[in-house]
Amino acid sequence: MIFDSAKNLDFYKNLGVEGRYTKAVDFLKNTDLENLAPGKYEIDGKNVFANVVEYTTIPWEDAKYETHRDYSDIQYMISGTETMTYAPIDELNVKVPYNEEKxxxxxxxxxxxxxxxxxxxxxxIFNPWDGHKPKASAGQPAPIKKVIVKIKEN
Structure with a gap:
């Protein structure tokens, strides 16, 4: 798990395989994120893509921990504030088994x-071994907009 700000994005360009993080960082730095409509954006086929979402945050107790086997997430806040929670995968109890399609x-x-x-x-940045819980409010529920860049790790 990594927490950082936009000014340091370039530091992460050399992570991962086959230059995929470079493509993700270039997308985040060179795209007018504020004006992107919600939806999916292809960056490098199934290797790197972005999901732009807008929603109202929910109470922490209602948000769900999740992990992914194949992809890392860069969850970048475009507007608003959200509480994201991290826990090591081996300290979490499975509630809904792995869905390969999703x-x-x-x-x-x-x-x-x-x-x-x-x-x-x-x-x-959440890697496959990082349990993470997005969508939680930072105080009262409020609208947010963020982009989740998905980077295939295998």
């Missing part, structure tokens, strides 16, 4: 985890 496992909420308030221009 590349996701869901877990119960027993682990309090490490809560991070993520504001516009900040992001968290």
């Amino acid at each position: 590349d996701v496992v869901f877990y119960d909420n027993e682990n309090p985890g490490l809560k991070v308030i993520v504001k516009a221009g900040e992001y968290m």
